[in-house]
Amino acid sequence: MGIQIIGAGMYVPETIVSNEDFAKIVDTSDEWITTRTGIKTRHIADGELAYQMGAKAALRALEDANMAVEQVDMVLVTTVTADCLTPSLACMIANEIGIEDAICMDINAACAGYVFALDIAKKYLDSGDLQTVLIVSAEMLTRMIDYTDRSTCVLFGDGAAATIVKKSDSLYASCIKSSPKGAMKIYTKLPEPKHPFQTKTYRWNDEDVAKAPIGMIQMAGNDVYKFATTAMPQAVELAAQKANISLDEIDLIIPHQANVRIINTAIKKLKLPPEKFYINIEEFGNISSACIPLGLAQLKAAGRLKQGDKICLVGFGAGLTYGAVIFEY
Numbered sequence: 206m207g208i209q210i211i212g213a214g215m216y217v218p219e220t221i222v223s224n225e226d227f228a229k230i231v232d233t234s235d236e237w238i239t240t241r242t243g244i245k246t247r248h249i250a251d252g253e254l255a256y257q258m259g260a261k262a263a264l265r266a267l268e269d270a271n272m273a274v275e276q277v278d279m280v281l282v283t284t285v286t287a288d289c290l291t292p293s294l295a296c297m298i299a300n301e302i303g304i305e306d307a308i309c310m311d312i313n314a315a316c317a318g319y320v321f322a323l324d325i326a327k328k329y330l331d332s333g334d335l336q337t338v339l340i341v342s343a344e345m346l347t348r349m350i351d352y353t354d355r356s357t358c359v360l361f362g363d364g365a366a367a368t369i370v371k372k373s374d375s376l377y378a379s380c381i382k383s384s385p386k387g388a389m390k391i392y393t394k395l396p397e398p399k400h401p402f403q404t405k406t407y408r409w410n411d412e413d414v415a416k417a418p419i420g421m422i423q424m425a426g427n428d429v430y431k432f433a434t435t436a437m438p439q440a441v442e443l444a445a446q447k448a449n450i451s452l453d454e455i456d457l458i459i460p461h462q463a464n465v466r467i468i469n470t471a472i473k474k475l476k477l478p479p480e481k482f483y484i485n486i487e488e489f490g491n492i493s494s495a496c497i498p499l500g501l502a503q504l505k506a507a508g509r510l511k512q513g514d515k516i517c518l519v520g521f522g523a524g525l526t527y528g529a530v531i532f533e534y
């Protein structure tokens with residue numbers, strides 16, 4: 206059994222920040238950012254929260270599917286930048302759009318979140334317990350960016366995308382993986398607890414982590430780069446093997462958009478025509494788990510997804526997580 210995406214929608218905030226804007230606040234240039242990352246602009250939230258962006262994308266996906274909120278059985282939200290530690294962003298988005306009765310939960314698999322969520326949705330759909338899953342990927346990276354750190358602040362943007370997923374009889378295969386030995390290659394730390402019964406100091410095992418600022422993304426960029434250029438092609442190859450198809454049979458690949466050089470390396474390693482890869486990093490930068498569904502929503506709205514197309518979605522992110530899904534549209 207496979208899946209069908211019967212609706213998709215996206216929402217990005219109005220405010221656009223260019224590379225030139227960054228050159229005014231940190232020691233960087235349009236030339237450096239463009240050649241090293243492929244990013245030109247990113248949309249950033251200014252006065253709106255992740256659940257509000259996610260709700261807008263969700264309503265657009267429902268409208269695209271011509272569906273009422275009552276028909277949603279499950280809301281899966283992917284995010285690393287939720288508005289509250291609890292409740293889940295899924296419950297907040299469901300409440301915002303008027304869903305009264307659905308299974309709601311968040312999935313934190315960082316930038317690979319959408320691929321993980323789609324696979325979880327598929328497995329729930331296979332069980333026969335439910336018919337319709339709404340996946341919302343809502344991210345507000347500006348929440349955890351240190352705007353004095355030029356090596357991270359230029360990379361990320363905000364936005365949300367949503368898809369409505371049902372089961373189908375078509376081809377589906379996935380390769381979902383994690384490499385937890387890289388757990389602290391990208392991280393954002395919460396404050397240690399403080400309570401009235403405390404007698405001891407909380408100590409991290411790693412001194413660098415202990416010293417890291419609270420709430421700001423920390424990244425070993427070069428290590429992540431090396432990981433991603435191996436993990437992305439590997440996930441695509443493994444998913445294709447499981448789908449029992451050759452790489453040439455894939456019509457379209459939507460990769461996570463972290464750095465255009467990572468995508469170009471994957472293209473070379475997979476020996477596939479670059480035209481098969483959808484790239485929108487220039488406008489949006491890295492919106493974590495929202496990148497892949499945002500690409501899906503753009504392509505669907507443009508009528509570029511054709512019935513029978515074999516589509517591959519491939520992501521990687523903090524954790525380290527990675528994975529690919531291949532499905533027939």
Ligand code: COA
Pocket residue numbers: 232233234237238241242316355356357359391424426427429430433463464491521522523
């Ligand atoms: N503007 C100008 N110079 C910058 C800069 C910026 N925005 N950011 C870093 N630099 C500098 C560094 O300080 C370093 O200077 P030095 O040589 O004087 O020390 C130099 O550029 C090279 O830094 P390096 O980190 O080697 O650059 P890079 O080519 O590897 O690019 C990343 C850095 C972060 C763009 C790249 O490593 C990357 O994309 N990594 C993967 C990150 C990722 O995917 N994260 C999300 C996972 S979902």
